[in-house]
Amino acid sequence: MQLQQMYQEIILDHYKNPHGRGLRDPYDAESFQVNPTCGDEVTLRVRLVGDQVADVSYDGQGCSISQASTSVLTDLVVGRSVAEAFTKLDAFVELMQGRGAVEPDEDVLEDGIAFAGVAKYPARVKCALLGWMAFKDAVARAGGETT
């Protein structure tokens, strides 16, 4: 069964016990993203302080992959500079679009490397990226400097 490659323990853990879930104030910008084929959706808020990502909070509904990847996202970006966060975002997007051929860097992606198996299932890549796209959009709306 290839299934374990996709549903790594880490993913299922984040799914069952998501980090940072729930919408919080204060925030600078909010983004709503939807996956039009399955109706999964996420509402995500960012709070920037200076060039730091001070908080990310979110709510939504979706599959284990989309929920877990948003949970991992908050672990990876909160407390970092926007530039660092975007380095991780780029690495995560590259991993997910790599069709399983990209070797993830654990130093950059930490728990995010667990999604390497998902990249082999193109239909699920969108799920994995849903929260990340919301984060990218919210930072842009908040006027955050990404470089």
Place this chain on the structure above:
Amino acid sequence: MQLQQMYQEIILDHYKNPHGRGLRDPYDAESFQVNPTCGDEVTLRVRLVGDQVADVSYDGQGCSISQASTSVLTDLVVGRSVAEAFTKLDAFVELMQGRGAVEPDEDVLEDGIAFAGVAKYPARVKCALLGWMAFKDAVARAGGETT
């Protein structure tokens, strides 16, 4: 060559020397018909006196088949009752739509039997019927009784 079957001498004669051609007054109704694929067209007038087809006059442009069949039409219907004319029309339509399987009745169709070969070429059937459809339409417009 199957070609001679289609282009019978009679057809070519009518084509070169069409009968009854030219638009004449008086008339009761006029019909304009066009073949949308090739742009061939005919304008045809009928004059009814009582239940008789007193005159058919026409003008237009088209291939040998459409021109000759309109010429034959005038020979067949002028001076007949509308009912007789429509008997001939029905016989001609049946012949043309018969794909070469209908045996034409010379007593009814006279020179019209020369078109039996045309019936084998479905793309040309419309040409052969162009003037006949104009006649049918013009009689209907003139309020002629067809039975």
Place this chain on the structure above:
Amino acid sequence: MTAVTAPLDVAALRADFPILGRTVREGKPLVYLDSGATAQRPRQVIDAEREFLEQHNAAVHRGAHQLAEEATDAYESARARIAAFVGSDPDELVFTKNATEGINLVAYAMGNASTAGPESARFVLGPGDEIVVTEMEHHANLVPWQQLALRTGATLRWFGVTDDGRLDLSDVDGLINAQTKVVAFTHQSNVLGTVNPVEPLVTRARQVGALTVLDACQSVPHSAVDLRALGVDFAVFSSHKMLGPYGLGVLYGRRELLAAMPPFLTGGSMIEMVDMTRTTFAAPPQRFEAGTPMTSQAVALGAAVDYLSVVGTDRIAAHEHLLTVAALDGLAEIPGIRVLGPVDGHARGGAVSFVVDGIHPHDVGQVLDDQGIAVRVGHHCAWPLHRRLGVPASVRASFYLYNDLSEVDTFLAGVRETKRFFGVA
């Protein structure tokens, strides 16, 4: 359901479908339960298209050469056989690219009626007029009407859906009233399997002079449908859901309506006369078939309806009924499963949608896929219906003539395995 027919020899049928011999996901035999999205094609259909292309292909209705004659004959013969298959005549059948285009065609033609001649007056819509749909429509039979309402100022209204997945027909006379211009509804839900009663809606629509548009995408492939007997004004269905090729849909329209309706797409082959400032249009069905048609696809759909006719639509319906009941009964035995729509086989076709408590449909679909079982997950282009039933998405298994009871068992085992995998009791 017609139970008096001989059962299908599914093993023999399956041999006609090359793809069903495939394995997926490291050697698992393919269990294809996604025919509601698109059916697979038997070699008879693929061969018919190939034979046409290799022997008779040419532009239809245009050339005067032998190939053009043969191609035109093949194309129009297909139209006649497809028309007969749904109880209509060839001049009432318009070929479109899919069912979606067919519905858009009617909606846009109605929009165009206001700038067309007086003969199309009955198609004109404006503020105060109403368009009626249902809450269980596929987006294809909802969004075009929303857009038509937006463009014309007409109002969109709809029949609700009951908790058990039937149309709420408690206020037919209120919803379809003197203001109503169109009533558009599905014959068979692609999510719930529900077969809707056509008669009361058509009767009421006729009383008030409204046009009826039937979405027959899920009924025509799976049962004997006689459009003329149903009495609808328009109907659509899609070739690719009934063993035919992609890129072809069918719009049926009653002869006198097609004759009065203004064109939609314009261009070659649908004209009568053209000059730089003005164009007049051909008679139906050509009026609605602008440009080079889907010639070889129509020929192939002709072969598909021949195939379905030989197997027998009643036998297909009876066979699917068997599979559906087996699936419903099996799912009922698994705790934590909620089936959307009718839970028994009465007036329902072979689409079985469900949710599993505690597991997202995407994740259910993934575990099934891992076992070679192809189902569909998501809202199946019926988002408002899912919202109405309180779920964001669902898993859908849908059956066709080539599925058998052992596949239903594999599917049920797969659902149980999904629960085990995610540790849901």
Place this chain on the structure above:
Amino acid sequence: MTAVTAPLDVAALRADFPILGRTVREGKPLVYLDSGATAQRPRQVIDAEREFLEQHNAAVHRGAHQLAEEATDAYESARARIAAFVGSDPDELVFTKNATEGINLVAYAMGNASTAGPESARFVLGPGDEIVVTEMEHHANLVPWQQLALRTGATLRWFGVTDDGRLDLSDVDGLINAQTKVVAFTHQSNVLGTVNPVEPLVTRARQVGALTVLDACQSVPHSAVDLRALGVDFAVFSSHKMLGPYGLGVLYGRRELLAAMPPFLTGGSMIEMVDMTRTTFAAPPQRFEAGTPMTSQAVALGAAVDYLSVVGTDRIAAHEHLLTVAALDGLAEIPGIRVLGPVDGHARGGAVSFVVDGIHPHDVGQVLDDQGIAVRVGHHCAWPLHRRLGVPASVRASFYLYNDLSEVDTFLAGVRETKRFFGVA
């Protein structure tokens, strides 16, 4: 013309096209000179579609199962290769059912702009605005604009045609002016063969802020076309004229224009969110691809552009040039022939239309057909052009990569035989 390329090995190519081995009319070898209407398909293209259907077929962009993944990959890979073939990117390429739908799509989307959001303001048309076409357009690039003018109150204007079949460009600045919203014109005439200069029209249209729509139906199949380099805003072409299947056309649109343009056909797969009262739409190209797409046809067109690329579009153009010049020179030697359009090979493609003094085109076509030569007769969906040139109809011979010089000779002999048969000196 590029003469530095190696000549085509036509005999080898012909072996790929099963239909070319056929005989017609009592054993005459088929001489197919009607590729301007529709091209024949090589087995590589037919095989690619079959392989897809027998191994990978499923609904794209929807399922989460393995077949759906494979089908989506095949479909999108085809889009990417087709985009590269015409110098564009996959997200700028919309699949339609034919080129005609592509032009209608742009015209209807412009019509819809008035009830869409502010981002589509630049597409809005109304009284006082002008649409510019040419007198040599195919009906597909004329009637949709007439209808748009009719619906919006805009005015249709057009470039005339000179006696020798070129666009009359003496008043570009007058015709394309501050009122102009769209300039729609053909790249290569399907009747005259004339290749129109794109640059001056695009330059002027840009000056005044008008959109350009290029009908590339007759150029893309026969030569190397780089749409981005041409600088047009939109372009259309048809699969079936370039060795691909029926039922598929391509609309190219510049990224930022597609992004701002409101949808045309609505339904499944083109939405973002749907509820009963309101729908938002997906990003391009999906926004313009409502319903189940022409999946297997796109895969097959992908194989067709692969085939054309291996042969080489420049070599194809050079080869057709050779045939065209031979046909023109040969016709010039037969008394009583009038060729419509350019009589030499300069800036012209391989469509050769003509009339024979004293013999109606239908009758010419019939005699040619009797000798196995398939040409087209009629107005070739360019009725205004024929009227302009003072003829009701014409005979058209059109060439493609699989034709050879011996077929041109057969054709010329056929024309002479026609004159003999009808006794015309």
